Amino acid sequence: MSTLSGAAAIVGIGATAFSKASGRTELRLAAQCVRSAIADAGLSPSDVDGLVTFTMDTNSEIAVAREVGIPELSFFSRISYGGGAACATVQQAAMAVATGVASVVVCYRAFNERSGQRYGRVQAAAAQQPTSTGVDNGWHYPMGLGTPAATVAMFARRYMHEYGATSEDFGRVAVVDRKHAATNPHAWFHGRPITIEDHQSSRWIAEPLRLLDCCQESDGGVALVVTTTERARDLPHRPAVVRAAAQGSGADQYVMNSYYRPDITGLPEMGLVGRQLWGQSGLSPEDMSAAVLYDHFTPFVLVQLEELGFCKPGEAKDFIADGTLELDGRLPLNPHGGQLGEAYIHGMNGIAEAVRQLRGTAANQVAAVRNVLVTAGTGVPTSALVLSA
Amino acid sequence: MIRDVADQVIARGESSRRAAPDPVNVPMVRHWVEALGDRNPIYTDPVAAAASVHGGLVAPPAMVQVWTMFGLRCTRPADDPLGAMMSVLDEAGFTSVVATNCEQTYHRYLRPGEEVTVGARLTDVVGPKRTALGDGWFVTTVSTWYVGDEPVAEMLFRVLKFRPPAEEPVGDVLRPVVSLDTEFFWAGTRVGELRIQKCLACGEVRHPPGPMCPGCGSTELTHVVADGVGEIYSYVVHHHPPMPGKRLPFVVALVELAEGVRLLAELIDADPAEVRVGLPVRVDFQRIDDELTLPVWRVRS
Ligand SMILES: [Zn+2]
Numbered sequence: 001m002s003t004l005s006g007a008a009a010i011v012g013i014g015a016t017a018f019s020k021a022s023g024r025t026e027l028r029l030a031a032q033c034v035r036s037a038i039a040d041a042g043l044s045p046s047d048v049d050g051l052v053t054f055t056m057d058t059n060s061e062i063a064v065a066r067e068v069g070i071p072e073l074s075f076f077s078r079i080s081y082g083g084g085a086a087c088a089t090v091q092q093a094a095m096a097v098a099t100g101v102a103s104v105v106v107c108y109r110a111f112n113e114r115s116g117q118r119y120g121r122v123q124a125a126a127a128q129q130p131t132s133t134g135v136d137n138g139w140h141y142p143m144g145l146g147t148p149a150a151t152v153a154m155f156a157r158r159y160m161h162e163y164g165a166t167s168e169d170f171g172r173v174a175v176v177d178r179k180h181a182a183t184n185p186h187a188w189f190h191g192r193p194i195t196i197e198d199h200q201s202s203r204w205i206a207e208p209l210r211l212l213d214c215c216q217e218s219d220g221g222v223a224l225v226v227t228t229t230e231r232a233r234d235l236p237h238r239p240a241v242v243r244a245a246a247q248g249s250g251a252d253q254y255v256m257n258s259y260y261r262p263d264i265t266g267l268p269e270m271g272l273v274g275r276q277l278w279g280q281s282g283l284s285p286e287d288m289s290a291a292v293l294y295d296h297f298t299p300f301v302l303v304q305l306e307e308l309g310f311c312k313p314g315e316a317k318d319f320i321a322d323g324t325l326e327l328d329g330r331l332p333l334n335p336h337g338g339q340l341g342e343a344y345i346h347g348m349n350g351i352a353e354a355v356r357q358l359r360g361t362a363a364n365q366v367a368a369v370r371n372v373l374v375t376a377g378t379g380v381p382t383s384a385l386v387l388s389a
Numbered sequence: 390m391i392r393d394v395a396d397q398v399i400a401r402g403e404s405s406r407r408a409a410p411d412p413v414n415v416p417m418v419r420h421w422v423e424a425l426g427d428r429n430p431i432y433t434d435p436v437a438a439a440a441s442v443h444g445g446l447v448a449p450p451a452m453v454q455v456w457t458m459f460g461l462r463c464t465r466p467a468d469d470p471l472g473a474m475m476s477v478l479d480e481a482g483f484t485s486v487v488a489t490n491c492e493q494t495y496h497r498y499l500r501p502g503e504e505v506t507v508g509a510r511l512t513d514v515v516g517p518k519r520t521a522l523g524d525g526w527f528v529t530t531v532s533t534w535y536v537g538d539e540p541v542a543e544m545l546f547r548v549l550k551f552r553p554p555a556e557e558p559v560g561d562v563l564r565p566v567v568s569l570d571t572e573f574f575w576a577g578t579r580v581g582e583l584r585i586q587k588c589l590a591c592g593e594v595r596h597p598p599g600p601m602c603p604g605c606g607s608t609e610l611t612h613v614v615a616d617g618v619g620e621i622y623s624y625v626v627h628h629h630p631p632m633p634g635k636r637l638p639f640v641v642a643l644v645e646l647a648e649g650v651r652l653l654a655e656l657i658d659a660d661p662a663e664v665r666v667g668l669p670v671r672v673d674f675q676r677i678d679d680e681l682t683l684p685v686w687r688v689r690s
Contacts, residue, residue: 121630127563138565139597142683143654144632145641146563150625154643158623161666204638207626207661259643260597260651264623 005280008094009232009239010387012041012225013352018188018343021115022219030059030110031067033221037106038068041225042236048225050075050105052092054085054346057109064108075102079247081255082119083294083377086347087385091245093226103227109348110221118217122146133255140257149214149297150206151256152379156299157208159265163314167208170298171199174212176325177295177334181341184363188216189341213298215339222348224355240355243283243371243388246276249381256379266313267303270375273384274308277373281386285309288386289369290357291331292350295338300378308373308384327364335364347376351385358389391526394477395514404468406506406535409456413448413503421452443498450495453534453542457507470511471530471546478550483525490529490547497541505541507534512545525551562634562677570600573612578682583672584612585648596650617672618689619646626661634677640664642686656686663688 014037016022016029038045048070051061061076075096079085086109093105113119127141128134145151159165178194181187194212202211232239250268252261261268278284285308293304302316310331311319325333336342336353343349354372356362375384411417415433422432430437431447438446459465465472475486499505509532516526527549534542567575577584586598590607601608624642631637640656642664656664657675670686677683 122563122632124563124633128566130566134566135568135571136597138567138571140653141563142565142681143641144627144635144639145625145653146632147627147630150627150641153625154623154641157625158643158666161623204626204628206628257653259623259653 004094004098004245005243005282006229006241007098008226009229009241010090010224010351010355011227011232011235011237011239012037012039012043013355014038014040014223015186015345015349015352016110016221018186018218018220018345018349019114020188020217020219022112023115026111026116027059027063027067029112029219029221030057030064030108030223033110033223034064034068034106034108037108037223037225040237041227043104043225045069046071048104048106049073050093050096050102052077052079052089052105052107054078054082054089054109055080056082056085056346057111059108059110075105079383081377081380081382083296083346084380084382086294086351086376086383087245087374088247088376088383089348090224090226090242090351090385091247091383093224094242094245097226097228103231105226106223107226107348108221108223109346111346112219113344113346114217114219116219120147120149120214120217136254136257145257147206148256148379149209152297152299153206153209154259155264155303155379156297159299159303160208162265163317165299165302165314165317167210168196168200169302169317169320170209170213171196172320173295173298173301173325173333174199174340177338177340180327180335180364181337184337184342186363187337187342188218189337209297209299215296215344218343218345220343220345220349222345222352224348224351238359238389240358240387241389242385244277244280244386245383246273246280247381247383248272248276253381258379265303267300267307267378267382269382270304270307270378270384273375273382277384277386278309281371281388283371283386287371288331288373290335290354290366290372291333292336292338292354292372292374293333294347294350294375294377294382295334295340296344296377298340301333304375304378308375327366332366335362335366350374354385354387358387391477391481391514391516395474395511398470398473398511399514401468401470403508403510403533404466404470406508407457407466409505409507410460411456413456413499413501413505415446415501417455418448418452418501421455422449446501447498448500450498450542451493453493453495453499453505454544456499456505457534470509471528474511474514474528475550478526478528483550483552485522485551485553487522487549487551488546489527489549490545492545494543495541499536499541503536505534505536507532509533520549520551522549523551523553525549558634558636559631560633562681562683564681571598574598575681577612577614578674578684581674583615583617583652583684585615585646585650587611587613594648594650596652613648615646615648615672617646619644619652619670621656621664621666621668621670622651623666624656624664626664642670644670644686652684654684654686656688659688
């Protein structure tokens with residue numbers, strides 16, 4: 001058993017409103033969600049001595065500390081590769097508090113991803129940065145492959161070819177996300193479920209992906225407070241114990257373009273993460289009460305189910321076919337509505353949902369929740385957590 | 390289809406007549422001549438008009454279309470021939486319109502108080518014609534204005550309904566970042582060679598290239614010139630959003646080359662509906678400028 005497993009817990013969660021135009025600076029969003037997470041934990045800013053965020057976040061740790069009134073930081077760290085960082089921020093925080101490098105660490109992510117820089121568009125600057133990633137991008141962007149949807153579509157086409165999956169199979173993920181969002185008052189798509197027919201009639205974005213295979217774009221921020229499990233016992237909420245936390249980068253890894261591996265129907269980096277999760281926690285897929293799987297694009301939800309061991313490669317379409325992912329199904333998926341339904345906060349809102357499920361305070365509460373699996377961005381080096389009551 | 394509808398509408402002849410909302414009247418005439426700067430007193434000065442050959446006020450003949458002009462919230466009558474032809478052409482993809490001819494003939498002056506009606510008929514539909522704007526159809530209608538059953542004016546009106554050309558690419562192709570490790574590839578495309586990196590020590594071929602052989606660690610690297618033939622391993626039909634330098638929609642294909650490596654490039658001159666995994670392709674080169682030439686795929690038959 002790993003020394004990390006069970007050593008730390010998420011004790012506070014905070015979020016801004018999720019919108020399409022916040023009308024606020026990203027720093028203000030960050031300060032708001034961090035402050036509200038600290039308050040939710042029953043702590044004060046002066047208790048915090050660590051901050052972790054995404055490399056992509058535009059708000060420096062020192063600026064956030066200044067705004068929130070966190071006086072001293074003994075630990076600060078950033079994780080790269082876009083949404084793949086989400087669960088790794090909690091892993092960083094857990095390692096920091098478990099080793100005594102810090103005592104209370106806040107993980108945050110805040111952006112105006114809809115009203116400001118939209119990741120769904122072509123990122124010309126990212127394509128042409130003078131780095132090894134910029135050189136990598138030279139094999140794809142000039143050729144016309146330059147949006148996240150298109151990069152995933154390339155994997156999805158091959159997956160369909162090898163396993164006979166269809167656009168409708170992808171659509172089932174969107175339908176269940178939007179069904180859950182429809183009854184979550186914090187979700188952008190609250191009250192607006194879709195049918196599989198809606199999915200099938202939505203326009204092509206990058207064939208084989210349709211509009212309703214693609215997550216929304218959002219403005220907002222989410223923060224999570226991590227401390228030791230021991231200290232968590234004295235705090236107001238039932239802790240969400242970090243039972244396992246893992247990062248993964250696979251062989252011949254690229255950012256969204258790992259097209260040169262012998263097989264491109266899987267996400268080996270997520271397979272690596274899954275093996276670590278089950279190893280650290282001593283749990284198995286059957287022990288999960290719910291799963292919050294990163295859903296920027298629907299096809300990769302199917303692949304994640306396969307890589308994490310819920311079913312065999314190519315069988316996810318059958319695994320999800322008959323109500324498995326519903327709130328009362330075998331593996332309730334994204335009870336908050338996911339990023340397709342609730343908001344796209346780079347996966348951090350999914351971690352907050354896992355915490356609510358374990359506390360028993362979720363809008364769409366799953367019965368008798370013991371363990372929740374949460375994953376981070378796919379197609380990139382990634383991360384995941386198993387959180388337990 | 391377009392021809393059939395055109396013949397039917399032409400055979401139907403003139404539409405039912407539509408009445409002007411107001412009789413010919415001096416206030417509208419006054420506004421019109423003021424706007425156009427026409428100072429002829431026969432339109433607005435009763436004394437001068439009475440002394441003229443008209444013996445009283447008349448309306449400017451060129452105003453004839455004004456009397457029966459559609460109001461803001463009017464809908465075209467169901468049997469309007471131009472409306473019928475426009476919708477058929479819209480459906481066939483000829484969605485843009487430009488007026489090319491308007492010829493009016495006046496049989497007599499109108500006088501205040503006269504009530505005007507108008508009817509229209511389709512006389513001619515010619516196409517498809519290749520024009521500078523795009524392929525399209527010339528649609529000609531003739532409108533006739535009446536007082537009672539007496540024709541008082543006619544207008545020949547011709548429009549070109551055309552298919553707008555495919556959306557032009559916005560912006561320039563995104564340029565690759567080229568390093569010392571990768572410049573051999575781009576030097577190759579400039580001279581029509583598809584160069585694949587090869588390790589001098591162990592012989593491994595590799596794409597994308599890098600500074601060190603991942604198989605044996607050697608930095609002694611060279612390249613082979615690929616035959617440039619392969620099969621599509623996977624592909625995307627990109628519809629949205631616009632991509633700099635590309636015309637929507639376009640196909641990007643990941644191709645497995647005979648040399649055993651995969652390489653990604655745009656598949657050009659192919660119908661997206663006919664693209665499939667396994668489709669044989671060959672490389673071609675698309676010159677962007679002196680510095681940059683992109684590899685592209687073409688279907689190999
Ligand atoms: Zn070698």
